[in-house]
Amino acid sequence: MGAILFGAAVFVGWTLIDLSKHKELKKENVLGSLFVAIIAAIGWAVFDLIL
Numbered sequence: 001m002g003a004i005l006f007g008a009a010v011f012v013g014w015t016l017i018d019l020s021k022h023k024e025l026k027k028e029n030v031l032g033s034l035f036v037a038i039i040a041a042i043g044w045a046v047f048d049l050i051l
Contacts, residue, residue, distance in 0.1 A: 003048060007041025 014033040019025060 003041045003045035006044045007037040010040040011037035 011033050014036050015025070015030060018029040018033060022029065
């Protein structure tokens with residue numbers, strides 16, 4: 001559950017940073033944010049399993 005929340009937070013944060021830089025939402029920016037969020041959530045889940 002923590003990994004999903006972390007991934008959602010990364011997605012929202014990354015999207016807001018892209019929005020502030022580009023002043024518009026583009027599909028490629030949202031997909032990039034989604035990709036980063038998925039990688040972050042997987043990393044968090046693996047980290048959680050190790051510890």
